[in-house]
Amino acid sequence: MAEWELFGQSFHLVVQAIINGLLLGGLYALIALGIVVINKASGVFNFAHGWMMFAGGLIFWQFYANEPSTSLVGIMILVSTLLIGSAILGLGFLRKPAPLVEDSTTGASQNGDLFHRVLIFMKRRELDPRRTAVAIAIGAALWAVLVVGLLQDSSVIVRGAAGAFIGSILIGLMIERITIRPLLGKPLLTAILMTLAIGFVLQGFTQIIWGPNDRKIDVFTAEAATSPSTGSSSSSSSYVVQIYTEDQGQRAQQTKDTVGTGTAPDYRIKTEELLGKDLRLKRFLVWGFFIAIGTFVAFTLFFRYTTLGLAMRATAENQVLAESVGLRVRLMLAVAWAIVAVMAAIAGIIQGTGGTGVAVLVVPILALRVFPAVLLGGLESITWAMVGGLVIGVVEQLTIVYLDTTAAQQMAPFVVLIIVLLIRPDGLFGQRRIDRV
């Protein structure tokens, strides 16, 4: 209908870009959350986050697109059992145990029957029986899903998710134990350089194991495919996250030719009367947005409402104080790194379902582009990290409309960054806590 224009571009394009930007911003928010959590827990700005995303995406692809061998599945199940078991026990091990005192209410000492011994144990560990039961139930359910997911052949997505979950947790724990823990109390510069070193190591490992090819996670592009593709390198796609493309039909045609299966169509919003064209929403963006926001909300709730989350926030606030009330600070740091590794893996998988797949030139850079979003939120605040992610997403997509894609990828977020640094160095919304000179 009406050809409204906004600064030389049609109104439809602008609305499309803003919606795409918001959808992409959900993904950015998830990445930003991971960076913020590490910054609060370890006091490190994690330059290796992109490579953690990359590794997580590749592990997902490995389990999604290939048949894992039985021994590998066995190892995974063993590891998951250990992890979840220790997580359940960890609920009681947040603090060092209270000293053993003779308890008059139970009337039993160390050598009572089993039930009383469990009660005494829980009392020493300051465990609430009801909460413990809920935690064990959640853990058992999670474990069941993992085992079923790893064993069952039909549901490749669950299998991939289970593999990526365990694998990324292991990566996070190893990073914390091997590289971050020895640096406790060392200068900030050392920590920054260490995350760069971690990035190099992860890059080396992923390249040695998976090679330089892009691995496509074709959840949305080839849903009908019975045998997922074994990750051929993408030669046609340029290394940019193409959200807005005019020749979408042509691309779909290409995919149809090469893969031989149908491509799931974009979601459409009927806006023909209002804007002149329908709005198109890419499938992976919509799903990715909801998954990312869901993960974001889940982790925010976790930090706010669970005992472990509370303990982690206390640790982030002041490590010495947390240690002095008996919290196990090192355990908290390990848990934080494991959680962030999982978040990174989810972000990497979402990006991997898009057009470019888990590409070495796309995914690690993605995290660098999100740094301005984190800064916008002031490095501290989880809520504002989300807003920052959405803002950066919209800015990028609008830049694609008004300039071009490379400008959006390489310039726009960093121009925002420079502007923020010049105007309010402590973030637009952050607490004024930054060291100034």
Place this chain on the structure above:
Amino acid sequence: MRPSGVYDVNYVQAQSILRTRVDWFWTVAILGILLLLPQYPMGGILGIKLMSPQFLNLLTTSGILLISITGLNLLLGYTGQISLGQAAFMMVGAYTAAVIARETEVPFILSIVISALMAGVIGLFFGLSSLRVKGFYLAMATLAAQFIIPWAINTYEGDWFNLGKGNPLPVPRADILGYEITSNRQEYYLVLAFVVITAIAARNLIRSRVGRAWISIRDNDLAAEQLGINVFRYKALAFFISAVYAGIAGGLDAHVSRSVTSDSFSLEFSIEQLAMLVIGGAGFPLGPFFGVAFFKFIDRYVVDWLNEFSQDVLPDILTFLNPDYIPVGMPHLLLGILLAAFLIYEPRGIAFRWMILQAAWRLRPFSKA
């Protein structure tokens, strides 16, 4: 660090760069070797091939790298500011030198000076946005430089310095007062001269008022301000000079490799330079030398050997590995592990170990180390 009992007895001695006779001996000896090495016949005596053209090239590129890392050392090692954009500033220098050599008749030395100043000004611009803050924020601003500068250079349309997608920009040979640099050997001497000049300049900066101000900012910026040091100005100066060094290195690189592409100045290269500096020893005059030597040795010899070894051994043990992929990731893996190991076990780098070794040699036979 000098042994006890060695004193300066006059001002000339106290102000000199090389204070003791031992210093003089080593400087003259090493410089002499470096000057004479390329003159040595390529065949070598006793059948030992000392100087192959490849080795000469290696020395030349190491020299260029050394200049850039010396600048980084002034910034990270002495002022305590981190920069993730050194490669981008090198890129500015390289493109400036290339454009000057292609489009104008400006003499070579002047073109290097201009490209150094150009890089310095742009480095200052990105530094200024972060001078009010420190730590992560600083790293972020220089990271922005690493993205924005290549974008700007790649986006510029026109044949001035952008010959279309991915095409390297050819650079004519350097011409010093009518004396054209043609052979590898001449390039080597050219770079060696610049290395010596920049190293002496760095030493002079460090032992002067500026260097002392930088060190005080690094150690405690609040105390430095209390002492009356203009922290803002000296930080800005550090950024400027570090970028100037990068610009000189970039300009030399353009002339030596005789082509410039934007791909060779990636973020990865910036991080590699940081890694080299930290491994060599940030904040020590010898740090960059050790770092570059160590890195080049690893890059040139150990990686190849490790590649062959793991291609032979690993696929038998870990059957899922593809031998073709191993050389792709091995350099990164090795550099990452080495950097992490140095950060954990010896954050002061090889140069510090060297000092300990020197002290032990001096105290022999009573030394413990």
